Amino acid sequence: MILRVSTKGEYGVRLMVDLARHYYSSRPRSLTDIAQAEQLSLAYLEQLVKLLREAEPPLVVSTRGAHGGYRLSRPPEEITMGEIVRVLEGPIAPMICATEGEMTQICSLLDSCKTKFLWARVRDAVAQTLDSMTLADLVGASEQETQNAPTHFISISDIRVAPSSAL
Amino acid sequence: MILRVSTKGEYGVRLMVDLARHYYSSRPRSLTDIAQAEQLSLAYLEQLVKLLREAEPPLVVSTRGAHGGYRLSRPPEEITMGEIVRVLEGPIAPMICATEGEMTQICSLLDSCKTKFLWARVRDAVAQTLDSMTLADLVGASEQETQNAPTHFISISDIRVAPSSAL
DNA sequence: CTTAATCCGACCTGCTCACTAGGATATATT
DNA sequence: AATATATCCTAGTGAGCAGGTCGGATTAAG
Numbered sequence: 001m002i003l004r005v006s007t008k009g010e011y012g013v014r015l016m017v018d019l020a021r022h023y024y025s026s027r028p029r030s031l032t033d034i035a036q037a038e039q040l041s042l043a044y045l046e047q048l049v050k051l052l053r054e055a056e057p058p059l060v061v062s063t064r065g066a067h068g069g070y071r072l073s074r075p076p077e078e079i080t081m082g083e084i085v086r087v088l089e090g091p092i093a094p095m096i097c098a099t100e101g102e103m104t105q106i107c108s109l110l111d112s113c114k115t116k117f118l119w120a121r122v123r124d125a126v127a128q129t130l131d132s133m134t135l136a137d138l139v140g141a142s143e144q145e146t147q148n149a150p151t152h153f154i155s156i157s158d159i160r161v162a163p164s165s166a167l
Numbered sequence: 168m169i170l171r172v173s174t175k176g177e178y179g180v181r182l183m184v185d186l187a188r189h190y191y192s193s194r195p196r197s198l199t200d201i202a203q204a205e206q207l208s209l210a211y212l213e214q215l216v217k218l219l220r221e222a223e224p225p226l227v228v229s230t231r232g233a234h235g236g237y238r239l240s241r242p243p244e245e246i247t248m249g250e251i252v253r254v255l256e257g258p259i260a261p262m263i264c265a266t267e268g269e270m271t272q273i274c275s276l277l278d279s280c281k282t283k284f285l286w287a288r289v290r291d292a293v294a295q296t297l298d299s300m301t302l303a304d305l306v307g308a309s310e311q312e313t314q315n316a317p318t319h320f321i322s323i324s325d326i327r328v329a330p331s332s333a334l
Numbered sequence: 335c336t337t338a339a340t341c342c343g344a345c346c347t348g349c350t351c352a353c354t355a356g357g358a359t360a361t362a363t364t
Numbered sequence: 365a366a367t368a369t370a371t372c373c374t375a376g377t378g379a380g381c382a383g384g385t386c387g388g389a390t391t392a393a394g
Binding site: 006007008041043044047063064065066067068 | 382383384385386390391392393394
């Protein structure tokens with residue numbers, strides 16, 4: 001399993017998609033509502049949304065107090081999935097010496113390292129895929145569907161029972 | 168860090184690259200030599216090579232006893248990096264409901280799940296990148312370089328000291 | 335002033351990664 | 365035959381981290 005999206009990334013993206021669907025609502029959307037719609041823990045979502053709010057630049061803005069909640073900081077078409085995932089999961093790097101950007105800094109000795117080209121290409125493929133999609137793309141994909149129905153999703157943590165051989 | 172290559176994948180690929188470089192040697196290459204050249208633990212390499220040997224079809228073949236060792240089961244240009252990585256790391260799947268192949272089986276209820284398209288596209292990007300490269304591509308990339316010099320590589324486990332904020 | 339929300343940090347618990355240890359078996363060389 | 369050099373096999377283990385929970389402080393609407 002070379003691609004490992006933690007629940008941070010998974011839930012966080014779902015949170016952002018939810019916010020995108022409610023972007024043109026008059027009121028901000030509360031985490032309580034999102035937690036219910038997405039069947040996620042409120043306390044855990046609070047941790048995730050903190051990352052999104054404190055990101056530079058921020059991806060969501062909050063309103064405190066009763067009838068408060070969250071909004072996207074920008075329209076859905078201006079927020080790429082790459083931004084979201086990087087905030088939640090950290091930089092896209094298969095290993096420490098293949099971090100985005102400066103690769104030669106950490107791997108100084110290693111001109112002869114043949115495998116780094118491999119990981120760099122994989123990394124770039126992922127980055128380009130994520131950076132070429134926006135929230136609007138994800139929301140628009142099935143816009144005709146139910147407006148308020150929960151967006152179910154089976155995650156790894158739901159299926160501890162299944163034999164790992166099935167993976 | 169959405170892309171997570173464990174040491175299994177990292178060391179295993181280096182092992183295979185080493186074998187590819189010695190593919191036209193008259194003798195099989197011993198793990199002891201590889202461990203020394205790549206600065207890796209012999210006992211750990213034994214575990215990794217077991218996966219490669221028991222893969223279906225096998226990626227390496229072994230010769231037991233003194234002067235024994237391992238060889239690639241096929242020429243380097245017929246072994247894709249995708250094969251290697253899948254054997255070592257398991258299937259390329261960002262999460263359980265986005266495993267390669269049948270995705271609808273596990274996520275049955277979930278037609279409304281918007282985020283699965285995202286993860287499926289990322290998964291396919293990685294798979295295509297890995298499947299389009301062979302061992303020969305990696306070895307050939309810097310063939311003029313030192314023939315027997317160790318291929319150094321800094322891995323995550325080498326740098327536990329570094330602050331995680333640097334990631 | 336009560337209720338509903340965001341905000342904050344500490345804590346916990348089980349799992350997995352990344353090995354190590356210790357041996358059994360096979361074969362080439364002396 | 366004896367020895368050295370390999371592959372082969374299974375168990376165990378220690379640290380680190382994912383994936384949360386919990387309790388409370390702050391802010392604002394009705």
